[in-house]
Amino acid sequence: xxxxxxxxxxxxxxxxxxxxxxxxxxxxxxxxxxxxxxxxxxxxxxxxxxxxxxxxxxxxxxxxxxxxxxxxxxxxxxxxxxxxxxxxxxxxxxxxxxxxxxxxxxxxxxxxxxxxxxxxxxxxxxxxxxxxxxxxxxxxxxxxxxxxxxxxxxxxxxxxxxxxxxxxxxxxxxxxxxxxxxxxxxxxxxxxxxxxxxxxxxxxxxxxxxxxxxxxxxxxxxxxxxxxxxxx
Amino acid sequence: xxxxxxxxxxxxxxxxxxxxxxxxxxxxxxxxxxxxxxxxxxxxxxxxxxxxxxxxxxxxxxxxxxxxxxxxxxxxxxxxxxxxxxxxxxxxxxxxxxxxxxxxxxxxxxxxxxxxxxxxxxxxxxxxxxxxxxxxxxxxxxxxxxxxxxxxxxxxxxxxxxxxxxxxxxxxxxxxxxxxxxxxxxxxxxxxxxxxxxxxxxxxxxxxxxxx
Numbered sequence: 001x002x003x004x005x006x007x008x009x010x011x012x013x014x015x016x017x018x019x020x021x022x023x024x025x026x027x028x029x030x031x032x033x034x035x036x037x038x039x040x041x042x043x044x045x046x047x048x049x050x051x052x053x054x055x056x057x058x059x060x061x062x063x064x065x066x067x068x069x070x071x072x073x074x075x076x077x078x079x080x081x082x083x084x085x086x087x088x089x090x091x092x093x094x095x096x097x098x099x100x101x102x103x104x105x106x107x108x109x110x111x112x113x114x115x116x117x118x119x120x121x122x123x124x125x126x127x128x129x130x131x132x133x134x135x136x137x138x139x140x141x142x143x144x145x146x147x148x149x150x151x152x153x154x155x156x157x158x159x160x161x162x163x164x165x166x167x168x169x170x171x172x173x174x175x176x177x178x179x180x181x182x183x184x185x186x187x188x189x190x191x192x193x194x195x196x197x198x199x200x201x202x203x204x205x206x207x208x209x210x211x212x213x214x215x216x217x218x219x220x221x222x223x224x225x226x227x228x229x230x231x232x
Numbered sequence: 233x234x235x236x237x238x239x240x241x242x243x244x245x246x247x248x249x250x251x252x253x254x255x256x257x258x259x260x261x262x263x264x265x266x267x268x269x270x271x272x273x274x275x276x277x278x279x280x281x282x283x284x285x286x287x288x289x290x291x292x293x294x295x296x297x298x299x300x301x302x303x304x305x306x307x308x309x310x311x312x313x314x315x316x317x318x319x320x321x322x323x324x325x326x327x328x329x330x331x332x333x334x335x336x337x338x339x340x341x342x343x344x345x346x347x348x349x350x351x352x353x354x355x356x357x358x359x360x361x362x363x364x365x366x367x368x369x370x371x372x373x374x375x376x377x378x379x380x381x382x383x384x385x386x387x388x389x390x391x392x393x394x395x396x397x398x399x400x401x402x403x404x405x406x407x408x409x410x411x412x413x414x415x416x417x418x419x420x421x422x423x424x425x426x427x428x429x430x431x432x433x434x435x436x437x438x439x440x441x442x443x444x
Contacts, residue, residue: 076415159293192296
């Protein structure tokens, strides 16, 4: 009746560490799905957010999108896209991209928008070209907030990738759903521990990245005190 | 939407279940986060690690949390208690930050004046700090409310009935309208409560408005 011992012995079983459905493969799938969703969502959201932030337009719309995205049920999006697009890896990927876009968009918008107009004007005055202003002034200054948006998006995606196993045979969530169906609490708990470890490692990595970006943006100030999420 | 016409009674009853899970969780989050956040703000040396721990707690995905909480606390997996505790944990983690910011936003000179005219520490909390921190805290409560309502749907995956049951049932039986109704009903419930809190906030703290 010791569930934790069950989970540990499940994790210690060498047969769970190899072949299709083995732990390394599942972790790989989970990470690949998460990374792919984040990259696709970034390609869509970052340029759009930066452009709108630069022209300082559409702030109300982005605020409304980010706000109402919070009211959207993640399994709702997963099951709906699953019904529309059928089985396979495609539907969960589409759902994850949809869920990652609002945070990234809000981060890029508020990051770029927060760069003072005087700073960019001064950069132009000392002879920087438009491309140089974007690459060497606006982007580094906006980066901490952009990374903050990516951090919130990554958190959302890695959690929802677990639920993706409900509609497709992918990722670590599979252990949770198999365990639930077969009343195998050891497997369920072992899978949960793996997902939690993965999510926490990702969160710590993004927090470190955000501190690095903040130090790069303002090298002479004291280290940034807060690592607030931009989307919430 | 003929599905809704035939099944609206079920939707209403599931919405009731949904509120029975979410409202206690939101209330619990406020009851825990306000003292905790106040403590963290008054004692930054302990408060720093505390808010970091809250951020890490918030990073834990919800489905694994629903599976781990019963092991740690001994509540049954498919129980309302499991769902309420899980939702309250996320709500507290999210709200502590706003509470720290809220109490931090109270002007020092205002507090000094209150001491000078003879406020006791308890009077200071209830009649100076809390009212002035309220707009920021309420903005946090609105965020917690909306995310709690949408997060509660996850419970349906382990068999805790709520509006999320429309999502799992609709998916398994291939009824797109049922899934759509589930998504919309959840979002409407979340936004309705958010609107209600907005009105309450304006009544409680009419002197200042903070956007969520």
